[in-house]
Each structure stands twice: as structure tokens, then as C-alpha cells.
Amino acid sequence: DMTDPEIKRFALEHFVREAPKKFELGMLEHNPDGDKGMWNMTAEQLIDSAIEETIDQFHYLVVLKQKLKK
Helix, strand or coil: CCCHHHHHHHHHHHHHHHHHHHHHHHHHHHCCCCCCCHHHCCHHHHHHHHHHHHHHHHHHHHHHHHHHHC
């Protein structure tokens, strides 16, 4: 078991370690020439991208829940 402060610390350390790598991979995949970038996306494009990511996350959680039931 972990306390809430331990969870906070663990999660933050994980984020600091993993987020830069994930962002770099995204830049290589979606903006290899450096001429696009998130700042150049419209508000609607940003929202649509966030919705797509949320849909993916939802499906991951549904599958995980089914696996935990087994």
C-alpha cells in the first residue's frame, strides 16, 4: 500500500522521467521537419487531438478492467 503523498511523489517522478521522451517521439512522428508543431494547430485541431487521445485511453481502461476481472 502507498500513502497519498507517496503516490504523488511516485507519479510525479514517473511523469518527469517519461514525458520528455514521449514528447520527443511525438515530435519525430508528427513534426519531423519542425515546421508544424502544436503551437501552429488551431484550437479545434487541439481539441480533436485531445478527444482522439481520450478515446484511446478509454479503450485501454476498458480492456484493463476486463483483464482484472479474470
